[in-house]
Amino acid sequence: MAKTDVLTLAILGMLSEQPLHGYQLRKQLGSELGAFRALSYGSLYPALKRMVGSGLIAADANEAEDAHAASSRRSRIAYRLTDAGKARLADELASAGASSWDDDAFDVRFSMFDKTDSATRLRILEGRRSRLAERLEEVSESMQQRRERNDAYTTELQRHGLERVEREVQWLDQLIETERSAPGGNTKAATGGENN
Amino acid sequence: MAKTDVLTLAILGMLSEQPLHGYQLRKQLGSELGAFRALSYGSLYPALKRMVGSGLIAADANEAEDAHAASSRRSRIAYRLTDAGKARLADELASAGASSWDDDAFDVRFSMFDKTDSATRLRILEGRRSRLAERLEEVSESMQQRRERNDAYTTELQRHGLERVEREVQWLDQLIETERSAPGGNTKAATGGENN
DNA sequence: TACTCGATGTATCGCGCCGATACAACGGTT
DNA sequence: AACCGTTGTATCGGCGCGATACATCGAGTA
Numbered sequence A, B: 001m002a003k004t005d006v007l008t009l010a011i012l013g014m015l016s017e018q019p020l021h022g023y024q025l026r027k028q029l030g031s032e033l034g035a036f037r038a039l040s041y042g043s044l045y046p047a048l049k050r051m052v053g054s055g056l057i058a059a060d061a062n063e064a065e066d067a068h069a070a071s072s073r074r075s076r077i078a079y080r081l082t083d084a085g086k087a088r089l090a091d092e093l094a095s096a097g098a099s100s101w102d103d104d105a106f107d108v109r110f111s112m113f114d115k116t117d118s119a120t121r122l123r124i125l126e127g128r129r130s131r132l133a134e135r136l137e138e139v140s141e142s143m144q145q146r147r148e149r150n151d152a153y154t155t156e157l158q159r160h161g162l163e164r165v166e167r168e169v170q171w172l173d174q175l176i177e178t179e180r181s182a183p184g185g186n187t188k189a190a191t192g193g194e195n196n
Numbered sequence C: 001t002a003c004t005c006g007a008t009g010t011a012t013c014g015c016g017c018c019g020a021t022a023c024a025a026c027g028g029t030t
Numbered sequence D: 001a002a003c004c005g006t007t008g009t010a011t012c013g014g015c016g017c018g019a020t021a022c023a024t025c026g027a028g029t030a
Helices: A006-017 A022-032 A041-053 A083-094 A103-110 A118-145 A152-181 B006-017 B022-032 B041-053 B083-093 B103-110 B118-145 B152-181
Strands: A057-061 A077-081 B057-061 B077-081
Touching: A006 A022, A006 A041, A006 A057, A006 A077, A006 A083, A006 A103, A022 A041, A022 A077, A041 A057, A077 A083, A103 A118, A103 B152, A118 A152, A152 B103, A152 B152, B006 B022, B006 B041, B006 B057, B006 B077, B006 B083, B006 B103, B022 B041, B022 B077, B041 B057, B077 B083, B103 B118, B118 B152
Parallel strands: none
Antiparallel strands: A057 A077, B057 B077
8 A cells, every 4th residue: 555645645635626737736735724834846846746757647738739839838737637646545535544643644634524424534533633632641741740840931832832732632622523413524435444 | 144953053052051962862852842842863963963063062972981991882972062052052042033933943942031131032022923923914815815615624724723823922922921021030131132 | 590671872864845046938017 | 128926847955754773771570
């Protein structure tokens, strides 16, 4: 089972809606997600190259040649999903493994929830929740241990960090409850199931 | 004015308390700050090497040779600040420029607030605040623009992200107010002043 | 005594990301 | 006709990360 990193997954998701140029892709990813707020071209273009190389996407170089032959050869490249790309995306969408629980990965995965069935959504939310609970425990432990040694500012920083994570857990709890009481939306039944 | 990246600054701060080994350095940075939660050795050791190369720190290889000569030659390296390192740290501590306003950089800077005078503290807090206000505006703009096009989940993700930033601003406002009404703590008067 | 195991400790490799930078054509304004 | 902001592709050096390898120490245990 080939690995699919976060950026690759995000691109697959974007392109599943419609073919896009690199430039447009960047804008969309930047505004749609919290992650990738300022995704650089130094990441994007190499990523696209890799994906073309592994056959997940294909590059359609400038199609518009209706009239007057090959005059103004603009170099714009529209990328679209191949069948392999669609298959990979479907695979990822049906999985709820640990690779969907980290900060950026979760955001990307969450933004595609309307393409996922309710059971998988729930498993991702719960996985994320338990991941955050782990972090909560680690941080509050190390806070207690060094409570005396730290100055007021460091303590405040830790307290605030802790609070932020707690709030995140509360948010997830809300989402989980909603998902449980109203499994609505997409219900295309976990095909295959259990990845990662 | 030589550039000082976040990791370098954090190391300078840690070593200003006491000489430390790479291993200890990693543990401290991991537990003390929110940033650097899991700083890898693949970053730390090269960074230390760079800093030795640029003369900011010095490496004292294993001093403990009290008795029975050179028997168990353990390879442990304690790093300490050089005079150049102390000077650089003092420089950074007196500056409140834009390089202290980003997420990780701010955390590192904030955790050293007890080594900075009140005026500089205030300027950093305000800089961070205005940086977050910028982000707030960008995000809420792009939310309004594509309100219709997005599905419910993406919208919720954006809303939550926005809320998180708003909360961050509130936290800063509190800190600013406190700092204004009680400039206490270190008051070593901005020496030299205005960097970055 | 010997064995194992976890913590301490140093170090490197490949890979991917970032910020900066360069280049170029398009569309609209003055 | 000159200017400028947006769209668009592309690369380079530097650096952080995760994985991995290796070595020693102290303590508990068979």
